[in-house]
Each structure stands twice: as structure tokens, then as C-alpha cells.
Amino acid sequence: MIEDISQDHPDRMRIVIALNAGQCPDCDAYGFDLKPRVGISRNIFCKACEQGFNVSPDPPKLYFVQRIGRRSRA
DSSP states (O other), X not given: OOEEOOTTOTTHHHHHHHHHTTBOTTTOOBOEEEEEEETTEEEEEETXXXXXXXXXXXXXXXXXXXXXXXXXXX
């Protein structure tokens, strides 16, 4: 599931501020695994809850956000 965090999303500012501070907006933990960049966006995953976000550009100048789901531990 991909959830666009558009300009009119009710939690957009809370999510953007948290991600720009290096904090997961879902579990409040700090620390992300940064996956390789593809184009101008990057997938980042919370080290605590595994929630993923597609962001562009990288924090702390984050502007575009999509919630992309949790990473599975295989």
C-alpha cells in the first residue's frame, strides 16, 4: 500500500517535521535505514518499527513524502 502525504493531508506537517528531525512519525523512534537513491527520491525505513517512507529530497530538506509500508524481515 502506498499512501500519498499530499499538501492537503491532515497530518502532513507533523509527518514532514518528524522526518526532517530524523524521527519516525509513527512510533516516535529516532534513526532510519537509508536505502539507495533512485532518481531524486529515496526509501527510508524506521529502524524500530520498520515503517517505510519514500522521500524527496533527503531530510532535513524533505518535501515529498509517501508512506510505503513496513519492511518485512525475511
